[in-house]
Amino acid sequence: MKIMVAVKRVVDYAVKIRVKPDKTGVETTNVKMSMNPFCEIALEEALRIRESGLAKEVVAVSVGPAQCTDTLRTALAMGADRAVHVDSGAAHVQPLSVAKILRALVQAEQPGLLILGKQAIDDDCNQTGQMVAGLLQWPQGTFASKVVLDKEKQKATVEREVDGGIETICLELPAVITTDLRLNQPRYATLPNIMKAKSKVIKKVTPEELNVELRPDIEIIQVTEPPKRKAGVILSSVDELIDKLKNEARVL
């Protein structure tokens, strides 16, 4: 079985984000970029499945500008067998477009599993996995905190972290899984694998070649910082507290 993992290049989680002066988005020039943490978890899960003998190949894919190859090289260094870069140039890519691209890649590659992070830490959309499952008419196990494959029966048992607790579902393969934080602890790429990554293949394709038009369905009107936290006030009595809760915070 082949596993496809979709990974996204995002601003590194440790960076202090700044909004651009023109309010069109977040500053990304000269800012450290990394693989989305949930995508790392997705890749780690795919690698573990391959190492357990239940899959033969892990293919990492990414949609974005030329610098995506950095992220794909990291994926190769972690252990992916090969990679595909869908070059979207300078276009701003949104989940539905990515989902359509992934559908095209899946139809070409025919993996038994498509694993993604549950969401990207830049836009927090939490949509791509679900959309591509819908487009492919594949079952989906999102927010996975545990995945157990039964290769013989071609099923995946997925434990999902939902608001009410943990839900266990059984998916027939091929399926889409999106990963949550507690699924696994991603490995560090080993030094030899970092050096070997350059000899692994990164195939480049364009959205046009996949018959996907990158058309934004959402227009971003403005990006602003959240209001700065105001200084606290020391109150002198319980009556004053109740008054403020009622009339200022309006929570009573």
Add this chain to the structure above:
Amino acid sequence: MSLLTDAPSAYELTADQRDLASAVRDFAQTELHPHALEWDQHKHFPVDVLERAGRMGLGGVYVREDVGGSGLSRSDAVLIFEELAKGDPTIAAYISIHNMVARMIDTHGSEQLRRRWLPGLSSLALRGSYCLTEAEAGSDAAALRTSAVIDGDDYVLNGEKLFISGAGSSSVYVVMARTGGPGPKGISAIIVPADTPGLSFGANERKMGWNAQPTRAVSLVDVRVPRTNLLGREGDGFTIAMTGLNGGRLNIGACSLGGAQWAYERAVAHVQQRVAFGRRLADNEAVMFRLADMRIQLEAARGLLRRAAHALDIDAPDAVELCAMAKRLATDAGFDVANAALQLHGGYGYLADHGIEKVVRDLRVHQILEGTNEVMDLIVGRSIVGVA
């Protein structure tokens, strides 16, 4: 890439080296830096973190790949150790010493010894200690007295080693012992596993720094090991030990550089926000000049380290003295820059929580071990005037 030759450029990293440095930087910032102060304060030796470093391939940086090593070059190593030291110079230095032991076994050990020890050492599932120094033989290492006498199929070792990094916690000790006559040519390098009867250890020394790694005396009383534990041939031990030190010196220099670079960057940030007499510290030319000095020292040290590493990689005839030069320059610069960074922080520089004083304490010993900087001067001076 250099247009002139196909030698790697001293001035630019290759894409691979950038990836390596970036990966090790992530490891050091995530695994080492957040805990470094705590390890120093509690003298805690973080064996679990070392195992994680090993899984990344940091236990056998230039050990051959057939036994689990990473097969990288000395040029790669100086990048790696600088990044590790930005996280914690003490653990970076420990990993370097361990790598020296692994490399010695890889280069001079029999196939049997390689396969027995290197998979474990490369992954840091096992740790190794390098046992050369004695109470009466530090810089004058060739005067060592620990003996290894042949008895049947075994060597029997007797003696006392001092200041041994990792001792008491390691799985294997490479012991330089006298199998022949006086002087360097009578010395052999012999592997002693940790559980061999007759091996015991002194108390963990109380040191100025390097508190996150144990340092102990090693006592050998009638320690019996098979003769097949010999590295290389009898009489090669001193050369093996010294050759190991060339690379070790580069790494220690890189550790000084990494620690000092971190301290310098903290100082740069501090002087840009600290206000005194109505202006930022950074607005005073005296402070700007001090920062310039610090930066120049660091860049010079880094340049010479990379040059020496390249010379060692290509086995250049002047590699030994270049390594000595780079070690002396980088360790002196490292301590001076870290100390200057402490001064720029004022009173805060003296407080443990700011981490600067720990780096100063850690880097001080780099000017002493792996060959004192005075011995480095001797090596370089002798290479100039041609003393054998």
